[in-house]
Amino acid sequence: MMRTLLLLCVIFCCLSVSVAGDSSTSLPEENGVLLLKKDNFNRALKQNKQLLVHFFAPLSGDSQRLALAFRGAAEQLIGSEVKLGVVDVSKETNLTKELNATTPPPLRLYLSGDRHNPVPCPVFQSSASIVTWLKRRAGPSADIITDLNQSDRLVASEELVVLGLFKDVERGRVEVFYAAAVDLPDLPFSVTRDQDIFRKYDITQDSVLLVRQSTPVQVLKVTSQMTKEDLISFITVHQLELVTEYNGQTASRILSSPVLNHAILFVNKTDERFQTVYSDFQAAAAPYRGKVLFVMVDVDEPRNGRMLEYFRVRESEAPMVRLVNLTSHVTYHLPSDTLDTPTIIAFCKTYLDGTAQPKMQSEALPADWDQKPVIQLVGENLERLAFNPDKTAFIMFYLPYSEESRSLFPLWEELALHFLDREEVVIARIDASANDFNLSMRERYPALRLFPALHAERVVAYSGQRNLKDLVQFLEKEMERAKMDRAQEEEDRRKYIETQKAIEAKEAKEAKEEKQEL
Incomplete structure (x- = not known):
């Protein structure tokens, strides 16, 4: 009996030590950030209520x-x-796939150990915005303004303030305002019910006011039907000035704007014509607020070299205006040397009406473009090869100056060698910075697109892991799918031809009978 009790005691002690050791084991970290891997991720979730x-x-x-x-x-x-x-998604591929984190957003908040339902995070511009977002989630998400003096000090100290004027700052319509504040951590949000502030801005009902350097620039009346997304869209559209200069501080705001049509003025700010051109461009922007985002790029700024390269603009060509939609790669050139307000307004109108003609540019076709395992395409032969009904084309759209693009070249060569003996498969690439093409590209480069061997012009985006095994499996799967669809196409085509022949035979018979009756 004593031996049994002693044995149980030893086992209990061992278990206790084991459990205690497991819960207290420290996780590796660097600069205060945990280094997470497949073998310690669950432990990190258990040890931290918010990860x-x-x-x-x-x-x-x-x-x-x-x-x-x-x-x-x-x-x-x-x-x-x-x-x-x-x-590190390049090393922890299995963990990344398990967590379904192969696509944006790159930041996710895991609560109470739940690995299956993380909170997606907005795009952060700084460490301050990360901290602000976390604090606003815990609440309150907006500062309470109690009097006019406090309000005046706030709007004078910030470049832009989102000011909510609500009769009830605890419940009701103001809840949409608080929700929007959480998702926009880079902007200061304040709320008030003070009547002196209402009177100063001539506001009589629940409203959201954008104040830029003490000057109100836009007001939105809040209704009971308004959603958080409606308010966020209003703020993100109007937080930028009528014309926003492209630079390191504004680039992310420009690219994250819900306005996808961009009118871009390439101009040298030291040019004697600058002020006139800029004033006309700015005047043209007002009627298109919310429809077209007006952006200025200083061609004399060395850090804007990539922008000039991407749009293929020479410094000597400035000033000039280009129109582009971020979901496509088609660029529209202002068909005039006159850059006055009426001309720019008319250009934007034809673009939005769909009557503007794009200027499609293409590199010269290299002499050996089809002599290597990876075929080098240009704008003029892209569609001819991509939509060949007898070929399956897998194409990489890349930027030559992008390290991420160049790092994919060896894998693309490996993929081409894998299918080298398959004449029906084409592995190709095209420089997206030097060739225009009428395809939607919603993700960043390098972008991978598969064009199945079909009469119908189908385009399949690849979003899986970028390794040889997954690429081959994806290609084989899509080819099998295309084979079945091609068989259906042929059957539909056969039926169509038979139907047409029957109609023609019927019409011929009726014509013959009519002739005999005559």
């Missing part, structure tokens, strides 16, 4: 910038309930 995870892609410039902001936020959050962690 903000950055799915880091080493070859992405955006991911590198976000990593810096992430480390800064980790330092500010030491001692809080929130812990920050990072997963």
